[in-house]
Amino acid sequence: MLKYDAGQREWTNWLVRETCFDPNHQGKAEAIFSLGNGYMGLRSATDERYVGQIRNWFVAGTFNKFHENEVTELPNVADVTELQILINGETFSLEKGETRHYSRELNLKTGELTRDIVWESPKGGTFQLQFKRFVSLSNLHVVASKVSIKPLDCEADVQIVSGINGQWTNSGAQHFTEGEKRIFDKTYIQMTSTTTESGIDFVTHTVHQWSLDGSRLEPELRQTMGRRKVGIEAKVNVPMGSCLEMEKISSVHTSRDLIYGKRDYSLDFMRNAALSEFKQEASKGYDQLFYESANVWENTWSAYNIEIDSASGYDQLAIRFAIYHLVIMTPAHDNRMGIGAKGLSGEGYKGHSFWDTEIFILPFFIYSNPVVARSLLEYRYQGLEGARRKARENGFEGAMYPWEAGWIEDGEVTPVWGDVDIVTGEQTKIWSGFIEQHITADIAYAVWHYVQSTGDLEFMEQYGYEIIFDTATFWASRLEWDEEADRYHINQVVGPDEYKEHVDNNAFTNHMAHFNMQLAIQYYEKLQQERPDLLQHLENKLNLAAAREQWNKLHQLYLPEPNNLGIIPQDDTYLGKKIIDLTPYKNQTKVASIFSDYNLDQVGEMQISKQADIMMLFFLLENKFEPAVKRANYDYYEPKTLHDSSLSLSTHSILASDFGDRKLAYDLFLRATEIDLGPNMHSSDAGIHSASLAGVWKCVVMGFAGVRMLDGQLHLNPKLPESWNKLKFPLYWHNHRLLITLTPEDVLIEADTEESISLHVLGQKVNVHQRIQIKM
Numbered sequence: 001m002l003k004y005d006a007g008q009r010e011w012t013n014w015l016v017r018e019t020c021f022d023p024n025h026q027g028k029a030e031a032i033f034s035l036g037n038g039y040m041g042l043r044s045a046t047d048e049r050y051v052g053q054i055r056n057w058f059v060a061g062t063f064n065k066f067h068e069n070e071v072t073e074l075p076n077v078a079d080v081t082e083l084q085i086l087i088n089g090e091t092f093s094l095e096k097g098e099t100r101h102y103s104r105e106l107n108l109k110t111g112e113l114t115r116d117i118v119w120e121s122p123k124g125g126t127f128q129l130q131f132k133r134f135v136s137l138s139n140l141h142v143v144a145s146k147v148s149i150k151p152l153d154c155e156a157d158v159q160i161v162s163g164i165n166g167q168w169t170n171s172g173a174q175h176f177t178e179g180e181k182r183i184f185d186k187t188y189i190q191m192t193s194t195t196t197e198s199g200i201d202f203v204t205h206t207v208h209q210w211s212l213d214g215s216r217l218e219p220e221l222r223q224t225m226g227r228r229k230v231g232i233e234a235k236v237n238v239p240m241g242s243c244l245e246m247e248k249i250s251s252v253h254t255s256r257d258l259i260y261g262k263r264d265y266s267l268d269f270m271r272n273a274a275l276s277e278f279k280q281e282a283s284k285g286y287d288q289l290f291y292e293s294a295n296v297w298e299n300t301w302s303a304y305n306i307e308i309d310s311a312s313g314y315d316q317l318a319i320r321f322a323i324y325h326l327v328i329m330t331p332a333h334d335n336r337m338g339i340g341a342k343g344l345s346g347e348g349y350k351g352h353s354f355w356d357t358e359i360f361i362l363p364f365f366i367y368s369n370p371v372v373a374r375s376l377l378e379y380r381y382q383g384l385e386g387a388r389r390k391a392r393e394n395g396f397e398g399a400m401y402p403w404e405a406g407w408i409e410d411g412e413v414t415p416v417w418g419d420v421d422i423v424t425g426e427q428t429k430i431w432s433g434f435i436e437q438h439i440t441a442d443i444a445y446a447v448w449h450y451v452q453s454t455g456d457l458e459f460m461e462q463y464g465y466e467i468i469f470d471t472a473t474f475w476a477s478r479l480e481w482d483e484e485a486d487r488y489h490i491n492q493v494v495g496p497d498e499y500k501e502h503v504d505n506n507a508f509t510n511h512m513a514h515f516n517m518q519l520a521i522q523y524y525e526k527l528q529q530e531r532p533d534l535l536q537h538l539e540n541k542l543n544l545a546a547a548r549e550q551w552n553k554l555h556q557l558y559l560p561e562p563n564n565l566g567i568i569p570q571d572d573t574y575l576g577k578k579i580i581d582l583t584p585y586k587n588q589t590k591v592a593s594i595f596s597d598y599n600l601d602q603v604g605e606m607q608i609s610k611q612a613d614i615m616m617l618f619f620l621l622e623n624k625f626e627p628a629v630k631r632a633n634y635d636y637y638e639p640k641t642l643h644d645s646s647l648s649l650s651t652h653s654i655l656a657s658d659f660g661d662r663k664l665a666y667d668l669f670l671r672a673t674e675i676d677l678g679p680n681m682h683s684s685d686a687g688i689h690s691a692s693l694a695g696v697w698k699c700v701v702m703g704f705a706g707v708r709m710l711d712g713q714l715h716l717n718p719k720l721p722e723s724w725n726k727l728k729f730p731l732y733w734h735n736h737r738l739l740i741t742l743t744p745e746d747v748l749i750e751a752d753t754e755e756s757i758s759l760h761v762l763g764q765k766v767n768v769h770q771r772i773q774i775k776m
């Protein structure tokens with residue numbers, strides 16, 4: 001069970017609490033309470049071991065392929081969080097004895113996870129235990145934990161088994177060859193290991209410090225080493241009412257770290273450098289390290305915090321929860337890395353990046369921290385070679401981005417086989433890596449969105465034009481001429497609605513491809529006028545003159561338009577398919593319940609959508625469609641949409657805001673927040689949903705506040721939910737930070753500059769000189 005109003009006073013709406021432990025619901029808290037800093041992500045499995053728990057510790061970008069028939073994934077680093085605790089000979093476990101008190105809570109403000117327990121052992125005796133843990137935001141390599149044990153009504157012989165455990169795998173796939181294990185000075189425990197295929201070296205350290213009632217203790221230690229395991233066992237006698245405390249400070253470094261990317265790298269060099277850095281950090285102890293990390297969190301929150309004054313404190317908590325995860329999932333330190341669809345919080349989607357980043361997550365960074373947005377786009381730039389390879393391998397030209405991306409050079413890494421087909425009993429083939437092609441246009445769109453909102457022309461010169469030109473070239477080579485219809489088609493694709501495979505002319509894909517080619521032509525012509533030197537440079541690299549000719553095909557590309565009922569066909573056959581009563585699936589408690597009754601082929605023959613498809617098109621290319629068309633299509637498609645992808649609800653909420661349906665927009669926002677934070681105790685088992693969390697931010701800023709970039713201009717069309725009295729958020733626009741405060745009565749805009757900034761508020765152009773207040 002989760003509690004949302006646990007925080008009092010300064011912690012109001014900053015805490016998420018789990019109020020009881022259920023071994024069947026471990027995945028939920030492990031994922032939603034996960035810790036991280038973008039360099040690493042640590043799933044919050046309990047210190048003690050239970051059946052069904054999943055321990056995950058990932059370092060961003062360290063992809064490895066277990067076998068040639070599999071795709072790359074982020075490997076599980078040797079674990080440092082597990083503790084075996086024996087009290088008076090009894091192993092501490094919440095499945096035994098009596099739990100008199102239990103609470104586990106994540107503090108979103110400081111990034112600390114705390115578990116408080118009063119436990120009565122089956123052997124007698126009551127013990128108070130507290131576990132604390134955080135991943136440092138100030139030193140990206142450091143994880144720290146602390147356990148305290150206090151016997152309340154007896155004395156206790158406490159034995160703790162701890163160390164580094166490399167026996168963990170990714171669901172059975174062991175990604176490491178065993179390296180060396182060593183304990184320096186009977187104190188500093190070290191393990192090295194190397195990924196089997198990508199050859200990335202890891203060095204992991206851990207150290208323990210002990211105290212009794214605050215006084216340093218040197219307990220009797222036994223050093224242990226086993227297969228892929230190294231550690232210590234300690235025994236301490238704790239008098240009744242006294243408190244034993246053990247701090248465990250750990251670190252991980254890998255040869256993928258930017259500083260080791262040099263040619264003179266050697267494992268020894270990294271090991272020594274990491275050890276000396278580790279000793280220095282560990283000597284600070286838990287409290288000091290926590291203080292340093294919490295300070296960085298404080299600065300982070302002053303940059304990102306959104307204030308919501310609502311009848312329900314949950315709304316404030318939910319946006320903080322979303323931003324917390326956006327911070328910890330993002331490898332902002334390294335532009336060779338993208339964001340995983342589950343962040344770094346679980347094995348789901350193997351750490352791979354999807355269109356989730358460009359279409360859902362990037363807007364958060366464009367408007368809250370453009371430097372990070374740029375880094376994420378640079379990751380895509382560095383992925384161009386893999387995208388060009390994919391195009392060539394499929395018989396196309398230009399750059400065809402992978403549907404799933406991992407390491408920059410690897411190109412397409414989508415797995416080929418998925419879940420069971422309930423009819424055939426075989427594995428369902430995943431077609432996305434072959435034919436879900438809209439991602440190529442989504443990335444071009446994201447580049448455009450970024451530059452229009454930031455004005456970062458230097459990025460365009462270095463990276464942006466190349467992405468836009470080469471993606472347009474892909475589309476030009478991808479179009480298929482239809483003699484009969486006398487126009488180009490895009491056949492055999494999967495659109496955003498993945499319940500329809502091998503469809504012709506998915507409206508989203510065609511419109512986005514058209515947009516991509518049109519954008520390339522516009523930028524080409526702009527460079528012809530303004531930067532012929534740069535165009536020449538790109539010409540030499542990309543054979544642009546020939547490409548430019550090809551882009552003209554866009555004028556003959558078929559763009560699905562509304563039919564006489566105002567409905568845009570999602571693809572050539574969707575509207576002719578069977579309609580069934582979806583009520584049971586619309587009311588489902590677990591997503592994708594339709595697959596208990598039908599297989600994907602059968603679902604493909606019915607008017608059933610997995611997620612926002614045309615709705616997404618309306619959001620991205622908003623100027624192209626009339627409001628009445630949007631509403632008619634919403635009313636047609638939403639009842640057929642199961643929202644089985646976590647990307648769906650937030651998009652629908654934003655459109656509902658656009659229609660001015662505040663109640664619907666707010667209801668959908670709440671449902672979007674509940675995907676991870678809500679009471680469904682299995683919704684996040686494979687990890688949190690990155691795009692959905694960013695979608696929560698989008699509901700608030702792009703939906704309720706109505707922030708949009710249209711034709712290069714900033715627009716604000718606030719439509720606060722009825723129960724909100726105030727919404728305050730930061731917004732970057734062309735290198736300036738605006739602070740926007742909305743109430744039902746007025747709009748206040750404060751700027752960090754003397755320069756005048758122009759934007760449109762409720763359709764009226766206004767110029768902001770430092771501060772402007774407008775009545776609604």
Ligand code: BGC
Pocket residue numbers: 341349354355356496498610611644645646647691
């Ligand atoms: C969705 C995709 C999404 C992926 C990763 C799938 O279920 O249909 O749109 O990119 O999950 O989040």
